[in-house]
Amino acid sequence: MKNTILGVIDATGYYQSLEDLLLHRSLAALPIGGRYRLIDFVLSNMVNSDIGSVAIFPKFQYRSLMDHLGSGKNWDLNRKRDGLFFFPAPGLDATDEGVGSFNHFAHHLDYFYRSSQEYAIISNCYTVCNINYRPVLERHMMIGCDITEIRHNGKSLEMYLVKTSLLRDLIESRDETGYTCMKDVVEDMDSGYKVCGYEHIGFVETVDSINKYYNTSLKLLNVSSWKELFKKESPIYTKVKDEPPTRYTSYASVKNSIIANGCYIEGNVRNSTMFRAVKVGKNTTISGSIIMQKSQIGDNCVLENVILDKDVRIEDGVRLIGDPDNPIVIRKGMIQGALMNS
Incomplete structure (x- = not known):
């Protein structure tokens, strides 16, 4: 199943509670765990799942994010074919809410048409977890789902697996359907699509407030939590800096x-x-x-x-x-x- 999934990361997330830490950076670039940024987790998850093409859709203060990710070399995404792509939001207003804004995607629709991957995983940028998307795809295909929503303890992680062709259709028909993002489709009982849930077991924290950021940082000091998140078989990558020991x-x-x-x-x-x-x-x-x-x-x-x-x-x-x-x-x-x- 290598190279069958397209990675799509919504980096437009913003929460008022985190304003003091987001004056000079986007939420995706918020430092955590001593040497990481929030986006490192979902991006590493994609790379560890054999996803070789990742599109990042930022909106606010994304210079720091671009500086951190660079060409994608530290994630093995500096490639001649596929690799890492940035698609900033062209002046979207506050009404464009929800992970994976179809209006945002619509400005870069040609990217989705050029992509050869049959499926796409759409994710937020602020969930701290270590997940392999390959079992998600296997179950999605086995059951015959149109959309798979990844959940933890029954709660949506705002990560969605969908056929790339269906994603294109949802983007192009957004004015007729009224759907603004994947959440709208999943929550519409009359959508006509088969929506499945995939339960992820493991360490999961969603950083959407100062308290969640603070508590998540403290939880990383727990050895069992650290081992559950930072696994040898699926490492979390980040920008490498050459500095002397402490x-x-x-x-x-x-x-x-x-x-x-x-x-x-x-x-x-x-x-x-x-x-x-x-x-x-x-x-x-x-x-x-x-x-x-x-x-x-x-x-x-x-x-x-x-x-x-x-x-x-x-x-x-x-x-x-x-x-x-x-x-x-x-x-x-x-x-x-x-x-x-x-």
Whole structure:
């Protein structure tokens, strides 16, 4: 079944709750797990399922996403035939909602006609899971489904398998049918299509709010969850960066945390995630927090239940104590000083 499925990733997702982290990037490019971006999971799932042609449909702030994915080399998608494609949304308005907007697809309909793959898998960009789409296709063909919706614990994961020819028909007939996306078709009991469900068993988290992002990040600190998500036989790929190992001084203490390359740790880190090139000063305690790339935290600080975006600077003596149900979020490039908290 190699090269029988076309990958389609809707990267237009946006949630108001995540606004502080989406000012300079799309949701698909949101960092997670120390070195990954949200899109890495669905894209790796497709590559591990022998999908060699993937189309990404972005809308908001997608420069960071394109910089992360590049030519697709890290996913073996830099090919002369098929490979990785970007199709930005040409000025769609707020009414174009739902994963896999047919209006968005319609602007690039020729891509679907040029594709040789018989089937297409349409997915959102913000579901963290490790799934093989080949068994989904096998069951889809065996039962004779028109559309297969992938679910977890009975809830839709907003991933749909459909024949490419049927997808083209749905796009072209959208004005007559009123369908705006795959969800509309699946939920219409009178559509006339045979809709099947495929239950995925395993680690699944959908990041659609600050709380979901924060809690998902903490769950990745659990060894069993990590092993369930990051499997040797189906690895999660990401952009490779050449950076030195993290340096831990004699003052440092780290427990149950993810620490990426290039960090410099002098303080105490507990139950937290540190992205690349983060600096933690002396006598500083960090717990239950997510610290993104190149953030600098001074000496004698206390950070609990905090999310720092990229390039944040925390000056000496700062205390930031958030609530696990309402973590403090510091936007990219901000400076937080002790005098600001007094």
